[in-house]
Amino acid sequence: MREKRRVVATGTFDILHPGHIYYLEESRKLGDELHVIVARDANVRHKPRPVIGEAQRLRVIQALRVVDHARLGDPTDMYRPIREIDPAVITLGFNQHFSEDQLRAALAERGIGARVVRIGEYSGDPCSSTRRIIDRIIQTRGGT
Protein backbone atom coordinates (compact mmCIF):
# COMPACT_ATOMS: atom_id res chain seq x y z
CA MET A 1 0.00 0.00 0.00
CA ARG A 2 1.51 3.29 -1.12
CA GLU A 3 1.81 5.92 1.58
CA LYS A 4 -0.24 9.08 1.13
CA ARG A 5 1.65 11.98 -0.36
CA ARG A 6 1.10 14.82 2.08
CA VAL A 7 1.24 18.47 1.10
CA VAL A 8 1.70 21.30 3.61
CA ALA A 9 0.33 24.79 2.92
CA THR A 10 0.73 27.61 5.43
CA GLY A 11 -0.69 31.07 5.95
CA THR A 12 -2.46 33.56 8.16
CA PHE A 13 -5.76 33.37 6.21
CA ASP A 14 -7.10 36.58 7.73
CA ILE A 15 -10.38 37.29 5.89
CA LEU A 16 -10.79 34.39 3.49
CA HIS A 17 -10.89 35.26 -0.23
CA PRO A 18 -10.70 33.34 -3.52
CA GLY A 19 -6.92 33.85 -3.67
CA HIS A 20 -6.65 31.66 -0.57
CA ILE A 21 -8.95 29.01 -2.05
CA TYR A 22 -6.89 28.98 -5.24
CA TYR A 23 -3.65 28.61 -3.27
CA LEU A 24 -5.09 25.69 -1.26
CA GLU A 25 -6.62 23.96 -4.30
CA GLU A 26 -3.39 24.21 -6.29
CA SER A 27 -1.46 22.91 -3.27
CA ARG A 28 -3.85 19.98 -2.85
CA LYS A 29 -3.22 18.92 -6.48
CA LEU A 30 0.44 18.24 -5.66
CA GLY A 31 -0.40 15.29 -3.41
CA ASP A 32 -3.08 13.14 -1.81
CA GLU A 33 -3.75 14.97 1.44
CA LEU A 34 -3.62 18.67 2.29
CA HIS A 35 -2.40 19.75 5.73
CA VAL A 36 -2.69 23.44 6.52
CA ILE A 37 -0.72 25.22 9.22
CA VAL A 38 -2.49 28.42 10.28
CA ALA A 39 -0.22 31.09 11.76
CA ARG A 40 -0.74 31.94 15.43
CA ASP A 41 -1.62 35.55 16.22
CA ALA A 42 1.62 36.01 18.18
CA ASN A 43 3.71 34.74 15.28
CA VAL A 44 2.43 37.20 12.66
CA ARG A 45 5.22 39.76 12.88
CA HIS A 46 6.10 40.72 9.29
CA LYS A 47 2.71 42.40 8.64
CA PRO A 48 -0.07 43.93 10.78
CA ARG A 49 -1.65 41.66 13.38
CA PRO A 50 -4.58 39.66 11.99
CA VAL A 51 -8.04 41.18 12.35
CA ILE A 52 -9.57 37.77 13.08
CA GLY A 53 -8.26 35.66 15.97
CA GLU A 54 -6.36 32.42 15.43
CA ALA A 55 -9.12 30.08 16.68
CA GLN A 56 -11.62 31.57 14.23
CA ARG A 57 -9.16 31.61 11.35
CA LEU A 58 -8.49 27.92 12.02
CA ARG A 59 -12.21 27.11 12.18
CA VAL A 60 -12.87 28.68 8.78
CA ILE A 61 -9.94 26.82 7.16
CA GLN A 62 -11.16 23.52 8.62
CA ALA A 63 -14.54 24.12 6.98
CA LEU A 64 -13.07 24.08 3.46
CA ARG A 65 -13.66 20.96 1.37
CA VAL A 66 -10.12 21.03 -0.02
CA VAL A 67 -8.51 20.88 3.44
CA ASP A 68 -7.92 17.44 4.98
CA HIS A 69 -6.27 18.58 8.22
CA ALA A 70 -5.60 21.99 9.71
CA ARG A 71 -3.85 23.08 12.89
CA LEU A 72 -2.32 26.18 14.40
CA GLY A 73 1.43 26.68 14.07
CA ASP A 74 3.82 25.92 16.90
CA PRO A 75 4.30 28.90 19.24
CA THR A 76 8.09 28.75 19.10
CA ASP A 77 9.31 26.35 16.41
CA MET A 78 7.67 26.67 12.99
CA TYR A 79 9.44 23.51 11.79
CA ARG A 80 7.98 21.24 14.50
CA PRO A 81 4.57 20.70 12.81
CA ILE A 82 6.35 20.17 9.47
CA ARG A 83 8.49 17.43 11.00
CA GLU A 84 5.37 15.83 12.49
CA ILE A 85 3.42 15.91 9.24
CA ASP A 86 6.46 14.81 7.20
CA PRO A 87 5.17 16.18 3.88
CA ALA A 88 6.40 15.38 0.37
CA VAL A 89 5.73 18.98 -0.67
CA ILE A 90 5.53 22.36 1.05
CA THR A 91 3.89 25.17 -0.90
CA LEU A 92 4.33 28.93 -0.66
CA GLY A 93 1.66 31.42 -1.67
CA PHE A 94 2.55 34.01 -4.30
CA ASN A 95 2.94 36.80 -1.74
CA GLN A 96 4.45 34.86 1.15
CA HIS A 97 7.56 36.66 2.34
CA PHE A 98 9.81 33.57 2.49
CA SER A 99 11.89 32.93 -0.62
CA GLU A 100 11.96 29.36 -1.92
CA ASP A 101 15.72 29.23 -1.42
CA GLN A 102 15.54 30.47 2.16
CA LEU A 103 12.97 27.83 2.98
CA ARG A 104 14.88 25.06 1.15
CA ALA A 105 18.04 25.92 3.07
CA ALA A 106 16.20 26.00 6.40
CA LEU A 107 14.60 22.60 5.69
CA ALA A 108 17.90 21.05 4.56
CA GLU A 109 19.59 22.27 7.75
CA ARG A 110 16.95 20.40 9.75
CA GLY A 111 17.07 17.24 7.64
CA ILE A 112 13.55 17.75 6.24
CA GLY A 113 13.40 16.45 2.67
CA ALA A 114 10.20 18.11 1.37
CA ARG A 115 10.09 19.75 -2.05
CA VAL A 116 9.26 23.49 -2.00
CA VAL A 117 6.80 24.79 -4.63
CA ARG A 118 5.67 28.39 -5.10
CA ILE A 119 2.01 28.65 -6.17
CA GLY A 120 1.37 31.49 -8.65
CA GLU A 121 -1.01 34.39 -8.17
CA TYR A 122 -4.73 33.89 -8.69
CA SER A 123 -5.54 36.25 -11.51
CA GLY A 124 -8.58 38.14 -12.60
CA ASP A 125 -9.72 39.05 -9.14
CA PRO A 126 -9.56 42.53 -7.66
CA CYS A 127 -9.99 41.21 -4.13
CA SER A 128 -7.42 38.44 -4.10
CA SER A 129 -5.36 39.72 -1.22
CA THR A 130 -6.34 40.50 2.36
CA ARG A 131 -4.33 43.73 2.15
CA ARG A 132 -6.46 44.92 -0.77
CA ILE A 133 -9.70 43.93 0.99
CA ILE A 134 -8.70 45.87 4.10
CA ASP A 135 -7.70 48.89 2.00
CA ARG A 136 -11.06 48.81 0.31
CA ILE A 137 -12.89 48.62 3.64
CA ILE A 138 -10.98 51.62 4.96
CA GLN A 139 -11.54 53.58 1.75
CA THR A 140 -15.24 52.89 1.51
CA ARG A 141 -16.28 52.74 5.16
CA GLY A 142 -13.52 54.38 7.21
CA GLY A 143 -14.42 57.96 6.43
CA THR A 144 -18.00 57.79 7.66
Add this chain to the structure above:
Amino acid sequence: MREKRRVVATGTFDILHPGHIYYLEESRKLGDELHVIVARDANVRHKPRPVIGEAQRLRVIQALRVVDHARLGDPTDMYRPIREIDPAVITLGFNQHFSEDQLRAALAERGIGARVVRIGEYSGDPCSSTRRIIDRIIQTRGGT
Protein backbone atom coordinates in the same frame (compact mmCIF):
# COMPACT_ATOMS: atom_id res chain seq x y z
CA MET B 1 -36.47 5.82 -2.95
CA ARG B 2 -37.08 8.76 -0.65
CA GLU B 3 -36.48 12.17 -2.17
CA LYS B 4 -33.69 14.23 -0.69
CA ARG B 5 -34.78 16.78 1.84
CA ARG B 6 -33.33 20.06 0.60
CA VAL B 7 -32.54 22.99 2.87
CA VAL B 8 -32.06 26.54 1.59
CA ALA B 9 -29.84 29.02 3.44
CA THR B 10 -29.31 32.55 2.18
CA GLY B 11 -26.98 35.43 2.89
CA THR B 12 -24.48 37.98 1.66
CA PHE B 13 -21.47 36.20 3.23
CA ASP B 14 -19.23 39.25 2.93
CA ILE B 15 -15.99 38.32 4.75
CA LEU B 16 -16.51 34.76 5.90
CA HIS B 17 -16.36 34.12 9.65
CA PRO B 18 -17.26 31.26 12.03
CA GLY B 19 -20.75 32.70 12.54
CA HIS B 20 -21.45 31.95 8.88
CA ILE B 21 -20.05 28.44 9.15
CA TYR B 22 -22.20 27.80 12.21
CA TYR B 23 -25.31 29.07 10.40
CA LEU B 24 -24.61 26.82 7.40
CA GLU B 25 -23.79 23.75 9.50
CA GLU B 26 -26.92 24.13 11.61
CA SER B 27 -28.97 24.61 8.41
CA ARG B 28 -27.45 21.49 6.85
CA LYS B 29 -28.53 19.40 9.84
CA LEU B 30 -32.19 20.08 9.02
CA GLY B 31 -32.05 18.07 5.79
CA ASP B 32 -29.98 15.98 3.38
CA GLU B 33 -28.68 18.63 1.01
CA LEU B 34 -27.74 22.26 1.59
CA HIS B 35 -28.44 24.81 -1.15
CA VAL B 36 -27.10 28.31 -0.55
CA ILE B 37 -28.36 31.43 -2.29
CA VAL B 38 -25.75 34.18 -2.19
CA ALA B 39 -27.10 37.73 -2.47
CA ARG B 40 -26.17 39.67 -5.60
CA ASP B 41 -24.30 42.94 -5.03
CA ALA B 42 -27.17 44.94 -6.52
CA ASN B 43 -29.70 43.32 -4.20
CA VAL B 44 -27.95 44.20 -0.92
CA ARG B 45 -29.92 47.32 -0.04
CA HIS B 46 -30.69 47.06 3.68
CA LYS B 47 -27.03 47.44 4.73
CA PRO B 48 -23.82 48.83 3.17
CA ARG B 49 -22.77 47.33 -0.16
CA PRO B 50 -20.57 44.24 0.24
CA VAL B 51 -16.82 44.79 0.29
CA ILE B 52 -16.24 41.61 -1.72
CA GLY B 53 -17.90 41.13 -5.11
CA GLU B 54 -20.66 38.57 -5.70
CA ALA B 55 -18.58 36.19 -7.85
CA GLN B 56 -15.90 35.94 -5.18
CA ARG B 57 -18.41 35.59 -2.35
CA LEU B 58 -20.02 32.74 -4.28
CA ARG B 59 -16.66 31.07 -4.93
CA VAL B 60 -15.78 31.03 -1.23
CA ILE B 61 -19.20 29.59 -0.25
CA GLN B 62 -18.84 26.85 -2.89
CA ALA B 63 -15.51 25.86 -1.33
CA LEU B 64 -17.13 24.94 2.01
CA ARG B 65 -17.52 21.24 2.78
CA VAL B 66 -20.99 21.75 4.28
CA VAL B 67 -22.37 23.33 1.08
CA ASP B 68 -23.80 20.98 -1.57
CA HIS B 69 -24.89 23.63 -4.09
CA ALA B 70 -24.52 27.40 -4.19
CA ARG B 71 -25.75 30.02 -6.66
CA LEU B 72 -26.29 33.76 -6.84
CA GLY B 73 -29.77 35.08 -6.17
CA ASP B 74 -32.11 36.10 -8.95
CA PRO B 75 -31.64 39.75 -10.00
CA THR B 76 -35.33 40.60 -9.74
CA ASP B 77 -37.31 37.81 -8.06
CA MET B 78 -35.85 36.39 -4.86
CA TYR B 79 -38.45 33.60 -4.81
CA ARG B 80 -37.52 32.19 -8.23
CA PRO B 81 -34.49 30.15 -7.03
CA ILE B 82 -36.52 28.96 -4.04
CA ARG B 83 -39.23 27.66 -6.35
CA GLU B 84 -36.58 25.92 -8.48
CA ILE B 85 -34.87 24.28 -5.52
CA ASP B 86 -38.21 23.38 -3.89
CA PRO B 87 -36.78 23.03 -0.37
CA ALA B 88 -38.37 21.37 2.65
CA VAL B 89 -36.81 24.01 4.93
CA ILE B 90 -35.60 27.60 4.55
CA THR B 91 -33.37 28.94 7.32
CA LEU B 92 -32.75 32.48 8.49
CA GLY B 93 -29.57 33.61 10.22
CA PHE B 94 -29.85 35.20 13.66
CA ASN B 95 -29.34 38.73 12.31
CA GLN B 96 -31.16 38.46 8.98
CA HIS B 97 -33.61 41.33 8.69
CA PHE B 98 -36.61 39.24 7.54
CA SER B 99 -38.94 38.11 10.29
CA GLU B 100 -40.04 34.47 10.20
CA ASP B 101 -43.66 35.57 9.89
CA GLN B 102 -42.96 37.94 6.99
CA LEU B 103 -41.17 35.19 5.14
CA ARG B 104 -43.85 32.58 5.92
CA ALA B 105 -46.54 34.90 4.60
CA ALA B 106 -44.57 35.69 1.44
CA LEU B 107 -43.98 31.98 0.79
CA ALA B 108 -47.64 31.08 1.41
CA GLU B 109 -48.76 33.80 -1.03
CA ARG B 110 -46.61 32.13 -3.69
CA GLY B 111 -47.71 28.59 -2.88
CA ILE B 112 -44.27 27.58 -1.56
CA GLY B 113 -44.68 25.07 1.26
CA ALA B 114 -41.24 25.21 2.92
CA ARG B 115 -40.87 25.37 6.69
CA VAL B 116 -39.04 28.50 7.99
CA VAL B 117 -36.48 28.04 10.77
CA ARG B 118 -34.44 30.75 12.47
CA ILE B 119 -30.91 29.59 13.40
CA GLY B 120 -29.66 31.03 16.69
CA GLU B 121 -26.56 33.13 17.20
CA TYR B 122 -23.15 31.50 17.31
CA SER B 123 -21.89 32.35 20.75
CA GLY B 124 -18.52 32.80 22.32
CA ASP B 125 -16.95 34.55 19.37
CA PRO B 126 -16.07 38.23 19.31
CA CYS B 127 -15.81 38.23 15.50
CA SER B 128 -19.04 36.48 14.59
CA SER B 129 -20.52 39.25 12.50
CA THR B 130 -19.16 40.98 9.42
CA ARG B 131 -20.21 44.34 10.91
CA ARG B 132 -18.01 43.74 13.94
CA ILE B 133 -15.08 42.61 11.79
CA ILE B 134 -15.34 45.76 9.66
CA ASP B 135 -15.59 47.94 12.78
CA ARG B 136 -12.48 46.32 14.14
CA ILE B 137 -10.59 46.89 10.88
CA ILE B 138 -11.54 50.56 10.86
CA GLN B 139 -10.63 50.97 14.54
CA THR B 140 -7.27 49.25 14.31
CA ARG B 141 -6.11 50.20 10.84
CA GLY B 142 -8.19 53.13 9.68
CA GLY B 143 -6.38 55.77 11.67
CA THR B 144 -2.93 55.12 10.25
